[in-house]
Every structure is written in C-alpha cells, then in structure tokens.
Amino acid sequence: xxxxxLAAIAGAxxxxxxxxxxxxxxxxxxxxxxxxxxQGFPAAYSGTQSLYNQPDNxxxxxxxxxxxxxxxxxxxxxxxxxLDEGFGLGNPGAxxxxxxxxxxxxxxVSGEAYRLGSATSYARIQRAFVRQVIDLGGDPQPVVxxxxxxxxxxxxxxxxxxxxxxxxxxVFDDNPYAHDPRNDFLNWSIIDMGAFDYAADAWxxxxxxxAELAGRTSTVRAGLFxxxxxxxxxxIESRPLLQYSPIVEYERRTSLFGGHPGSIKALVYYDEGFFxxxxxxxxAARGTGRVPSTADVRSKHLKAGGGINxxxxxxxxxxxFARASAMNGxxxxxxxxxxxxxxxxxxxxxxxLYRRPNDAFGFALAFNSISAPAQEYFAAGGLGVLVGDGxxxxxxxxxxxxxxxxxxxxxxxxxxxYQHVGNPAxxxxxxxxxxxGLRYHVAL
Numbered sequence: 001x002x003x004x005x006l007a008a009i010a011g012a013x014x015x016x017x018x019x020x021x022x023x024x025x026x027x028x029x030x031x032x033x034x035x036x037x038x039q040g041f042p043a044a045y046s047g048t049q050s051l052y053n054q055p056d057n058x059x060x061x062x063x064x065x066x067x068x069x070x071x072x073x074x075x076x077x078x079x080x081x082x083l084d085e086g087f088g089l090g091n092p093g094a095x096x097x098x099x100x101x102x103x104x105x106x107x108x109v110s111g112e113a114y115r116l117g118s119a120t121s122y123a124r125i126q127r128a129f130v131r132q133v134i135d136l137g138g139d140p141q142p143v144v145x146x147x148x149x150x151x152x153x154x155x156x157x158x159x160x161x162x163x164x165x166x167x168x169x170x171v172f173d174d175n176p177y178a179h180d181p182r183n184d185f186l187n188w189s190i191i192d193m194g195a196f197d198y199a200a201d202a203w204x205x206x207x208x209x210x211a212e213l214a215g216r217t218s219t220v221r222a223g224l225f226x227x228x229x230x231x232x233x234x235x236i237e238s239r240p241l242l243q244y245s246p247i248v249e250y251e252r253r254t255s256l257f258g259g260h261p262g263s264i265k266a267l268v269y270y271d272e273g274f275f276x277x278x279x280x281x282x283x284a285a286r287g288t289g290r291v292p293s294t295a296d297v298r299s300k301h302l303k304a305g306g307g308i309n310x311x312x313x314x315x316x317x318x319x320x321f322a323r324a325s326a327m328n329g330x331x332x333x334x335x336x337x338x339x340x341x342x343x344x345x346x347x348x349x350x351x352x353l354y355r356r357p358n359d360a361f362g363f364a365l366a367f368n369s370i371s372a373p374a375q376e377y378f379a380a381g382g383l384g385v386l387v388g389d390g391x392x393x394x395x396x397x398x399x400x401x402x403x404x405x406x407x408x409x410x411x412x413x414x415x416x417x418y419q420h421v422g423n424p425a426x427x428x429x430x431x432x433x434x435x436x437g438l439r440y441h442v443a444l
Contacts, residue, residue, distance in 0.1 A: 022152040023145060026068035026076075030147065030443040032182045034112040035059045036089055036417075037436050044429035047390030049383055051104025051424050051433065052091045058101055060086035060112045064126070066147040074134055078148045080127035084203075085120065088113025089435070105424045106338045106387050107189030107368045107399050109435045111181025115202045115232060115385065126205050129164025138216070147443070160212040168198040168225055171210045172249050172267060175311050177321040177348040178364060182441050184348065186417055187401050189366040193307040193325035194342025197271060199225035199245040200335045202234050221249040227273045231294075231334045232385045243273035254312065262312030270304040275331040277301070278373035282380055291381035291390075294332040303328040307342075317350035321364075329371025338384035339368045351407065358407020368397040370426060378426070387425035398422035415439040 036058055043053035063083045070076050087101030088110050101117040102108060127148070138156025145151035148170075162171065169179070173193055178185050185191050199206045208225030227243040229235045237243040247269040254262040276294025285292035305327025313319045322345035329340035346364025351357055370378075378384065379392040403417040417437035424431045 022070065023150045024070050026066070026145060026148075026150045028066040028147040028444060029064065030066075030182065030441070031061075031063045032112060032442075033059065033061050033440045034110055034186070035438045036110055038089065038433050041431050041433040042429075043431070044393075045389060045391055046091075046430070047381070047383075047388055048091075049100075049103040049386065049388035049425075050091055050390075050430070051089060053430065056089060056092065058087045058089045058099070058113070060084075060088065060110065060117075061121075062112070068148060068150045070150055071130070075130065075132045076150045077130045078127060079125065080148070081123060082126045083121050083123050084114070085118060085122070086113075087117030087119075103386055103388075105397070105399075105421055106370075106384075106426065107187055107194055107342070107366050107397055107421075108337060108386055109188075109419050109421070110186050110437070111188055111191050112186065112439070114204065116234075124203065125165070126203060127164070127166045127170075129162055129166045132161045134159040134161070156214075156216055158214050160214070161209070162211075163209045165205055165207050167205050168200065168208070168223065168245075168247065169204075171212065171221060171223060172198070172247055173265070173307075173309055173323075175309055175321050175323070177311055177319045177362070178323075178344075178346060182439070182443075183405065183413070183415075184360065184362055185346070185364055185401055185403060186437060186439070187364075187366060187399055187419060188337055189339060189342050189368050189397075189399065190344050190346065190364045190401055192336075193267070193309065193323050194337070194339040194344065194366065194368050195305055195325035195327045196267070196269070196307060197303075197305060197327055197334050197336045198247070198269065199227045199271070201228055201236050202232065206236050217253050219251040219253075221247075221251070223247045227271060228335060231273075231275065231298075231332060237273070243271075245269055245271045256312060257314050260313040260315070262310070265309040266306070267309065268304070268306035270302055271334055272302045273300070273334060274298045275301045275303065275334055277331055278371075278377040278382070279330070281332075281382060282373075282377055285380065291383075292377055293382060294377070301331055303331045303334075317353035318347070319350075320347045321345065329374055333385045336385070338370060338374070338387050340371045340374060341369045343367045346401075356407065358410060358413065360405040360407075361403070363402040364400070366397070366399040366401075368399070368426075375426070389425055389427050389430065392427060393429045394426055395423040395428035397424065397426055411444055412440075412442040415441070
C-alpha cells in the first residue's frame with residue numbers, strides 16, 4: 001500500500017483519474033546486497049554480545065519474489081518467498097566458530113541484517129497474507145502496481161483488512177522518509193521507533209490481522225499479532241491469545257509550509273507474554289556467582305509502549321521526519337531490541353531537486369536509552385536481545401547516519417552509507433565506532 005500511503009499524505013484529495021484496468025496477477029522481485037565495515041575502536045572490556053573492537057566487516061544478501069493474485073472484487077493474496085545469506089556486524093567469536101552477528105549496538109546498524117545469520121543461502125516464505133479492500137465512497141484513486149500491490153483503483157474512503165503472515169511494520173509506523181532499509185536509512189532506531197517492541201520472529205515477521213479505516217484526512221489502524229514462543233525466538237506462539245500484541249495507530253494528514261503534504265501518527269501497543277523482569281533476574285543471581293538471566297525468571301506479564309511519528313515535506317523534494325517512543329523498561333525486550341526510550345529525527349532530499357530523480361540523500365540522528373533496572377541487569381553481566389558486554393559503564397547511545405543513493409535507471413541503485421555510534425550498547429568505555437557501508441539494490 002506504499003503508493004496509497006504517499007498519495008494519502010497529501011491531505012487534499014487529488015482530481016479524479018480514469019479508473020485503471022484491474023490487474024489479475026502481480027509479479028515483482030528485488031535483490032539487495034549490503035556490505036559494512038568498521039575500523040578498530042577503543043574498548044575497556046568486551047563480552048559475549050559486544051561489537052568486535054578490531055577491524056571487521058560483514059555482508060548480507062537477499063532475493064525476494066513478490067507474487068500476487070486477485071481473488072475477487074477488492075481481495076488479493078500475496079506470497080513472498082525469499083533467499084537470504086550473511087550476517088550483520090557483531091563478534092567473530094572463537095577461531096573456527098560461526099560468525100556471531102547482529103550484536104553490539106542496540107540501535108543496530110543494518111536493517112538488512114536479522115537476529116541470526118548464515119554463511120550459506122537458505123529459503124523461507126516471509127509473507128503469505130490476504131488483503132481485502134472495501135470501498136466506502138469518494139472519488140476513485142488509482143492504485144499503482146508495485147510489490148505486494150496489485151494495480152487497480154480504490155475510493156478515497158475505504159477499509160483495508162489484512163490477515164496472514166506479514167510484518168507489523170508493513171502496516172504500522174510507516175514513514176515515507178525513513179522506513180525502508182533497501183532504499184533509505186539502515187539503522188534500526190531510525191527506520192522504526194526504537195522502543196516499538198513489536199511482535200515478530202527472528203526475521204521480523206509474524207501472524208496477525210489488521211484493519212485500516214481511511215478517510216479524507218485521517219486513518220485509524222488496529223491490529224492483533226502473535227508474539228514469539230520465547231523472546232527473540234524463531235518460532236511464533238501457536239496458541240491464539242496466549243502471547244499476543246494489540247496495536248492501535250491514529251494518523252492525521254497535514255498540509256503545511258504552503259500546502260506541502262505531511263502526517264502525524266500516534267501509536268500505542270502492549271505485549272502480553274512470558275517476559276523476565278530485570279530486577280528479578282538480578283535478585284535471583286545475587287550471591288550465587290552467576291550472571292543474571294531473564295530466562296530464569298520469566299512469567300506472564302503485560303508491558304505497554306507507544307510513540308509519535310512525524311513526516312513533513314517542507315519544500316519540493318525536501319522532507320523532514322521525527323519519531324519519539326518509549327516502553328515499560330521493567331521487563332526484558334521481547335522481539336525488537338534493547339531500547340526503552342528513543343528519539344530520532346532527520347531530513348531527506350529527493351534527487352529530483354537537482355534533476356537526478358532516482359537519487360536521494362538523507363541525514364538522521366538517534367538517541368537511545370534504557371531504564372534503571374535494565375542498567376543494573378547489564379552492569380551485572382546480563383545479556384539482552386542485541387547487547388551485553390559483560391559489564392556496563394552507562395551512557396545513552398548516540399547515532400548519526402547519512403547516506404547517498406545513486407539511482408541506476410528506474411530499477412537499481414548503489415548507496416553509500418556512514419554511521420557514527422557513540423556509546424555502543426550504552427557503554428561509555430567502548431567506542432565510538434564508525435560504520436561504513438555500501439548497498440546494492442535492484443527491483444523489478
């Protein structure tokens with residue numbers, strides 16, 4: 001629904017367009033290679049989940065096929081088989097052992113890296129869902145053919161229902177300037193709300209349902225999704241409503257700076273599942289000589305969070321964005337990453353400003369922090385989803401990222417990316433570290 005979202009952000013309803021012919025089938029594909037490197041950096045100590053403090057590099061590769069078919073009026077089914085390979089930056093571990101990737105920074109540096117990795121290619125069905133769009137009135141608007149979007153038309157007011165396996169962030173927390181690690185920023189806490197601990201397996205997908213009620217100037221979204229069986233696990237909970245996450249988001253489209261389109265979104269959610277309280281884990285390990293582990297104290301809990309998401313075009317081809325989010329820091333991170341509070345902001349420039357319509361440039365900042373119970377847990381040697389240095393000299397993470405995407409015709413791009421991370425994994429005695437990246441992307 002990307003093109004629908006971007007069109008809707010304009011606020012004013014565009015002039016009616018001729019109703020396009022409805023497609024029956026849709027076939028699209030993409031492939032992305034991301035290579036990242038960092039130099040050596042100072043570190044007073046390192047642990048199991050520390051970013052390696054010697055020069056290191058890592059690569060990810062994926063190929064995705066987007067298959068769609070129209071079932072009946074307004075309803076389409078989509079399936080996305082994908083081939084993946086590689087690792088995010090992390091820690092090489094012991095000689096002869098597999099690379100231990102996607103560790104060491106809470107606002108992790110590559111949205112193309114999952115919480116697991118493989119030196120060989122493997123295939124998965126990442127998405128398999130049905131989407132029904134119900135027209136509720138207003139002028140018909142064209143739906144541009146795209147990945148997971150069969151061409152056709154939809155009225156200004158509509159209800160969209162989605163059910164099956166997909167990513168929570170396919171529907172929620174979208175932002176036209178910072179949300180797609182294959183085309184814009186790479187850092188996890190810039191492309192999404194850092195403290196949005198949304199339901200997902202280790203690849204970022206889950207089973208659920210969502211509804212989106214769109215009007216002329218606003219949209220309300222609601223969803224219900226299954227959590228993983230164990231925090232940060234491969235398997236999704238199979239029993240409905242045992243471990244789950246409801247989400248509600250309200251979007252108000254704006255027209256500021258002389259009529260330029262924008263939007264303001266407010267999101268709230270909660271996770272109900274088996275989590276370990278940080279304080280209980282520290283208490284259980286006290287006096288035993290063991291490091292604390294939230295896995296030892298997991299029981300049924302409810303934790304809540306939410307955030308604000310802003311996007312605003314300020315001039316032709318120039319947009320700004322910001323996100324602020326927070327969640328209950330009493331419990332361990334369940335699905336996303338070890339961030340309890342996050343603030344990010346940045347700007348994006350479309351190359352159309354200087355007659356390079358397929359190019360783009362972006363710059364962003366992110367500030368991430370954790371709660372006092374989480375600080376005590378990590379200081380005692382505990383491990384989280386992505387961080388755990390065996391100790392902690394606390395300081396909030398500070399991340400700057402900039403990229404330039406060089407478009408190749410309309411189907412490909414090469415992107416140079418740079419990130420500077422201060423206090424990686426909230427440790428003032430490790431880093432700072434500079435991450436250099438190249439991304440190659442083709443979409444058909």
